[in-house]
Amino acid sequence: MKVIQLHxxxxxxxxxxxxxxxxxxxxxxxxxxxxxxxxxRYYIKDLQHAENVMLNGFFKALTNLKNxxxxxxxxxxxxxxxxxEAISFLRQQKTLEFSVEDVEIVHQHDNTMESEFELEEIQxxxxxxxEGYKIVFVMYAIEGYKHHEIATLLNITEGTSKSQxxxxxxxLQQKINTSNRQHNExxxxxx
Numbered sequence: 589m590k591v592i593q594l595h596x597x598x599x600x601x602x603x604x605x606x607x608x609x610x611x612x613x614x615x616x617x618x619x620x621x622x623x624x625x626x627x628x629r630y631y632i633k634d635l636q637h638a639e640n641v642m643l644n645g646f647f648k649a650l651t652n653l654k655n656x657x658x659x660x661x662x663x664x665x666x667x668x669x670x671x672x673e674a675i676s677f678l679r680q681q682k683t684l685e686f687s688v689e690d691v692e693i694v695h696q697h698d699n700t701m702e703s704e705f706e707l708e709e710i711q712x713x714x715x716x717x718x719e720g721y722k723i724v725f726v727m728y729a730i731e732g733y734k735h736h737e738i739a740t741l742l743n744i745t746e747g748t749s750k751s752q753x754x755x756x757x758x759x760l761q762q763k764i765n766t767s768n769r770q771h772n773e774x775x776x777x778x779x
Contacts, residue, residue: 606653613650620662620666623663624666628670631723640677641677649666714760
């Protein structure tokens with residue numbers, strides 16, 4: 589069995605892609621497009637818009653590939669571009685709004701959401717959140733951004749980021765509890 593060093597292959601691909609080698613650019617796109625589309629989809633409900641944002645993100649990434657310094661992973665660098673593109677798209681659509689009320693957040697321990705939900709159902713619940721809640725929730729819970737990073741990227745305060753996350757978690761938990769009750773009632777009726 590032959591062991592392929594993916595890291596070195598990625599470095600070679602990037603070097604070729606910087607020199608406008610279309611085949612190398614295509615391989616980078618094909619390798620990373622599915623994951624990048626899912627990242628865009630976290631932020632943008634409509635699949636066609638998410639695909640357009642991903643394509644714009646790849647265009648920017650390939651255009652600025654010479655700026656990738658190989659300090660971290662290429663995927664992480666690409667992921668940041670996609671997140672910024674998604675946020676920029678939402679700003680252009682004027683759907684990115686945050687409630688401005690200051691909310692004192694009581695520190696709560698995170699309860700892992702244990703349920704029988706499939707990923708698609710959870711994604712539907714996330715999509716149903718108000719845009720501000722959804723963006724902060726995705727950036728924090730899925731992408732792993734810290735509140736100060738979210739605040740900087742979205743041009744909001746850390747307090748707003750924290751309150752949006754708190755409200756998003758509450759709303760998601762309510763939606764999941766309601767769905768669980770409906771699922772249990774349906775299951776009991778079928779017996």
